[in-house]
Amino acid sequence: MIVADVVVPHPDEVFVAGEWVAAGDSGEVVSPATGRPVAEVGLPSEKHALAAVQAARDALATWAELPVARRVEICGRFCAAMEARLDDLGTVWAVESGMPVRYSRTLHRFAAVAAWRTLLESAGNVLCDDSRESALGAIVLRREAAGVVAAVIAYNGPLVTVASKVLPALLAGCPVIVKAAVESQLIMRIVADCAAGAGFPAGALSILCGDAELGRTLTAHPAVDMVSLTGGRMAAQAIIEATRHRFARTHLELGGKSPALILDDADPAVVLKTLVPGATSGGGQVCAALSRILVPERRHDEFVALLEQAWEGLVIGDPLDPRTQLGPLASPAVVERTEGFLARAVADGARVVTGGRRPAGFDGGWWFEPTLVTGVARDSDLAQNEVFGPVTAVLTYADPEDGLRLANDTSYGLSASVYTADEAKGVEYARRIRAGSVAVNAFGPALTAPFGGVKGSGWGREAGPEGILEFTELKQILLGGRR
Incomplete structure (x- = not known):
């Protein structure tokens, strides 16, 4: 099948346990730009999900016991194949999700590629055994695979999530069943095609683009040892409920209401350089988007005019x-x-500064202007909850301590930015913001280091060397009887 001059492999099949098999049903891929179908693809069924779990369970010993260097070699071929097809991946992602190719080129090269290269370079050192001494004898600390992983990923950054979530799990020795979004049919077929030629053992990797019901089948399965989710709070609560009875591990990245705290001494040119893309890229459909801009009262009008x-x-x-x-x-x-x-x-009394409607000249599809809103009450829905759309709130604060209180005044804690002319002061404020990632005079996070949330943004870390450890269990081996 050809979509936007890109060959999309196996349109009527699904990728189960390393092989392409006949789909259970079919569905349309609809362009968000036009609202019209652009392709028809095969969809996975419950039967496929169950087969993927069984194959992963069967592959666990084989994949986990491979030397780390061998796993790195196989995963390296997978990543190299994806790097070779970055343009195709960005193109089909634009077609099915509406994310501009300009955005994907930056995101894929500087986030996804950087993330998996860091993982491949660090896996050997991170997963090596450690030795300690004790009064009872020598101790070997060994990192072992956590087991079969169901990785549930969203439509807004599938390739980056493969890099930050799926690759760490594979490198740790875990077979992975990816439950991708229904809106990711085209991009994930190319990803699966790259995996098919990498040399994974049968069952080490399955990729299913399905609905929430398919996800429930996977997360409730007793043979799934760990569920890693990138998604919303309701999905997380359902996963916790589905896994708690068997004490399966969970890793949850649940979005945010990230503040951009502009201190009184901030240079507007420095602020705008990263704040604008940090707030608007992906149409606000980004978990770490700077959706709350916090400005000193005396500089409100200045910054609102510039924004x-x-x-x-x-x-x-x-x-x-x-x-x-x-x-x-x-x-x-x-x-x-x-x-x-x-x-x-x-x-509630807020004022729309700009945007707030469907842009002129777009007759089909699902369009909405980037929207800036001021006069937003601190306790309002817009100030407290994640829109996951192109609406950015501007709020004011009276003094630096009030600004910190405002930055932390949300149930989320995923990401944040601090803008100031004094880097040391920026770091001090970053330390006092409750978020898993804080950037000073920049927009983050960097996916060559571990990333995740606190509070209602979830738990666990992915990406970076430490992200591999998230998918391991730590075993103590005590060596007694030595003289």
Whole structure:
């Protein structure tokens, strides 16, 4: 099948246990830019999910007992194949999700590629045994695979999540069943095709693009030892409920309401350079998006004027056009959710500075302008909850301590940024913000280091060398009887 001049392999099959097998049903891939179908693909069934779990269980001993260097070699071939097809991956992702190719080129090369190269380089050292002495004898500390992993990933960054979640689990020795979003049919077929030629043992990797019911089948399965989710809170609560009876491990990355804390001495040019893409890239459909801009009261009007100019200068258009900075949203549901948040904010007294409607000239598809809102109440829905759409709130604070309180005044704790002319002061403030990742005069996180949330943004870390350890169990081996 050819989509936007890209060959998409095995459109009527699904990737189970390293092989392409006949699909259970079929469905349409709809372009968010036009609202019209662009492809028809095969869909996985419960039968496929059960077969993937059984194959993963059968492969556990084989994959986990391979020398780390051998696992690195196989995963390295997988990553090299994906690197060779980055342009194709970005193109089909634009078609099915609306994420502009301009955005994917940056995200894939500087996040996904950087993440998996770091993992491949560090796995050998991270997973080696450690030795200690005790009064009872020498101790060997050994890292072993946590078991079969179900990795549930979202539509808004599938390749990055493969790099930060799936690769660490594979390198740790865990067979993985990927449950990707239904909106990721095309990109994940290319990813699976790259995996098919890498040399994984049968059962070490399955990739299923299915609905929530398929996810429930996987997460509730007694042979799944660990569930790693990138998604929303309701999905996380369902996973906790499904796994608690068997004490399966969970790793949850649940989004955020990330603040950009602009201190009184911040240089606007430095702020705008990373704050604008940090707040608007991906149409706000980014877990770490800087969706709350916190400014000193005395500089509110100055920054709002600059932000308004920046927001209105963003190029909205065809996601396949390399000039486009913002494309359509992923689905009608995302548009409806965005409109709901905005309507409630305005009803609460907030003011729309710019945006807030469907852009002119777009007759089909699911479009919404990047929207900047000020006068937002601290306890409002828009200030407290994740929109996952292109609406950014501006809030003011009275003094630095009030700014810190405001930055922490949310149930989320995934990411944040601090802008200041004094880096040391920025680091001091970063230490006092409750978030898994804080950038100073930048937008993060860097996926060559571990990333994850606190509070309602979940638990566990992925990416970086430590991300591999998330998918291991630590075993103590005591060597007694020595003289």
